[in-house]
Amino acid sequence: MADKNPFPGENNTGHIWDDNIRELKNDPPRWWMIGFWASIIWTLAYAVLYPTVPVGDEPNKGILGWTAIKEYKEGLAEVEAVRARYETQIQGMTAKQILADPGLTAYTVASAKVLFGDNCGACHGSGGQGGPGFPVIVDDDWLYGGTIEKIEESITKGRKGMMPAHAKRLSPQELDTLANYVVNLSQGKDDPAGAALFKAKVCFACHGANAKGVQAMGSANLTDSIWRFEPGGVESARRTIAHGVNDAGDAETRQAVMPSFADRLSANDIKKLAVYVYKFGGGVQ
Ligand code: HEC
Ligand code: HEC
Structure with a gap:
C-alpha cells in the first residue's frame, strides 16, 4: 500500500495493491439499493404480521394471529363441511339410489377406500382380489349374489356357507x-x-x-x-x-366365515362399502 495516493482526485479509498489495483468508493446501483431497502421493510412487516422472532419458548404472535395448526383446522373444517353434505344425503338413500347418482358414487368410492382397507382388506386383499380361503370380490362370480342389495346383505349379516362333511357317508x-x-x-x-x-x-x-x-x-x-x-x-x-x-x-x-358388520360399522359406512364393492366391477343389476 502506498503512503501517498498515486491517483489523486480519484474516488478511491486509498487502498492500492500491486501499484494500480484500487478499491473505489462508488455507490451501489440504484436498483440494488431499492431491493436492499425493500427486503428490510418486507422482513419488518412480516415480523409484525406473522410469528417470527422467538420470545422465550414461543415466537411473537403476530398481529394476524396466524398459526399453522389454525390453518390446518380451518382446512379440515372446510373438508368436513363438504363431507357432511354428502353424508347427510347418503343417509336418506339406499345403496341402489347412490349408484344411480354419479357424483355421489364418486364421493362414496373415494371415501370407502380407507374403510375397505381397515375392515375388509385383511381377508379379501387390499383390492378385493381375495386370498387363500377368502373369496375374490372383484369379479362377477358370486356365491351369494352380486346385486347391490345382496352385497349389502353380505356385509351387514355376514355369511357362513355350510356343507356337511361326507367322509363317513361316502366310500x-x-x-x-x-x-x-x-x-x-x-x-x-x-x-x-x-x-x-x-x-x-x-x-x-x-x-x-x-x-x-x-x-x-x-x-x-x-x-x-x-x-x-x-x-x-x-x-x-x-x-x-x-x-x-x-x-x-x-x-x-x-x-369359511364372513363376520357380520351390523354392530361394527354405521349404516352409512355399510352402504358405502356395498357401493365400493359393487364398483370393483363385478356388480350385477
Ligand atoms: C375375517 C375375514 C373377513 C373379513 C374381515 C371380511 N370378509 Fe367378506 N367374506 C369372508 C369369507 C370367508 C367369505 C365367504 C363366506 C362363505 O364362503 O360362505 C366372505 C364373503 C363376502 C362377500 C360375498 C361374496 C360372494 O361371492 O357372494 C362379500 C360381498 C364380502 N365378503 C364383502 C366384505 C366386505 C365389504 C368386508 C369389509 C367390511 C368383508 N367382506 C370383510 C371373509 C371376510
Ligand atoms: C347342505 C348343502 C350342501 C350339500 C348337501 C353339498 N354341498 Fe357342496 N357346498 C355347499 C356350500 C354352501 C359350498 C360353498 C361353501 C362356501 O363357499 O362357503 C359348497 C362347496 C362345495 C365345493 C367347493 C367348490 C369350490 O369352488 O371350491 C365342492 C367341490 C362341493 N361343494 C361338492 C359337493 C358335492 C360333491 C356334494 C355331494 C356329495 C355336496 N357338495 C353337497 C353346500 C352343500
Missing part, C-alpha cells in the same frame, strides 16, 4: 368319483357315472340340479373353473367333499 371310491366329476364339470366334460352319484347322494339339493350353485345358500358353482377353495383340482375338491365347509363335527373342515 373312498365314491369320493374319488365325485371329486373327478366336479373337476370334469369345471372343464366342460361330461361324466355320466359322476352325474348319477351327484344325484344319488343329493348333492343337487344344495348345488342345484345343474350344479351351478344356489345363491340363497352360497353353494359354489361347480361348473366354472373358479374354485372357492384353493388350490382347486381333484385333491382339493376331494377334501371339500370329505370334510365339508364349516362342519363343526369335522376337524379338517374348510373354514
Whole structure:
C-alpha cells in the first residue's frame, strides 16, 4: 500500500495493491439499493404480521394471529363441511339410489377406500382380489349374489356357507368319483357315472340340479373353473367333499366365515362399502 495516493482526485479509498489495483468508493446501483431497502421493510412487516422472532419458548404472535395448526383446522373444517353434505344425503338413500347418482358414487368410492382397507382388506386383499380361503370380490362370480342389495346383505349379516362333511357317508371310491366329476364339470366334460352319484347322494339339493350353485345358500358353482377353495383340482375338491365347509363335527373342515358388520360399522359406512364393492366391477343389476 502506498503512503501517498498515486491517483489523486480519484474516488478511491486509498487502498492500492500491486501499484494500480484500487478499491473505489462508488455507490451501489440504484436498483440494488431499492431491493436492499425493500427486503428490510418486507422482513419488518412480516415480523409484525406473522410469528417470527422467538420470545422465550414461543415466537411473537403476530398481529394476524396466524398459526399453522389454525390453518390446518380451518382446512379440515372446510373438508368436513363438504363431507357432511354428502353424508347427510347418503343417509336418506339406499345403496341402489347412490349408484344411480354419479357424483355421489364418486364421493362414496373415494371415501370407502380407507374403510375397505381397515375392515375388509385383511381377508379379501387390499383390492378385493381375495386370498387363500377368502373369496375374490372383484369379479362377477358370486356365491351369494352380486346385486347391490345382496352385497349389502353380505356385509351387514355376514355369511357362513355350510356343507356337511361326507367322509363317513361316502366310500373312498365314491369320493374319488365325485371329486373327478366336479373337476370334469369345471372343464366342460361330461361324466355320466359322476352325474348319477351327484344325484344319488343329493348333492343337487344344495348345488342345484345343474350344479351351478344356489345363491340363497352360497353353494359354489361347480361348473366354472373358479374354485372357492384353493388350490382347486381333484385333491382339493376331494377334501371339500370329505370334510365339508364349516362342519363343526369335522376337524379338517374348510373354514369359511364372513363376520357380520351390523354392530361394527354405521349404516352409512355399510352402504358405502356395498357401493365400493359393487364398483370393483363385478356388480350385477
Ligand atoms: C375375517 C375375514 C373377513 C373379513 C374381515 C371380511 N370378509 Fe367378506 N367374506 C369372508 C369369507 C370367508 C367369505 C365367504 C363366506 C362363505 O364362503 O360362505 C366372505 C364373503 C363376502 C362377500 C360375498 C361374496 C360372494 O361371492 O357372494 C362379500 C360381498 C364380502 N365378503 C364383502 C366384505 C366386505 C365389504 C368386508 C369389509 C367390511 C368383508 N367382506 C370383510 C371373509 C371376510
Ligand atoms: C347342505 C348343502 C350342501 C350339500 C348337501 C353339498 N354341498 Fe357342496 N357346498 C355347499 C356350500 C354352501 C359350498 C360353498 C361353501 C362356501 O363357499 O362357503 C359348497 C362347496 C362345495 C365345493 C367347493 C367348490 C369350490 O369352488 O371350491 C365342492 C367341490 C362341493 N361343494 C361338492 C359337493 C358335492 C360333491 C356334494 C355331494 C356329495 C355336496 N357338495 C353337497 C353346500 C352343500
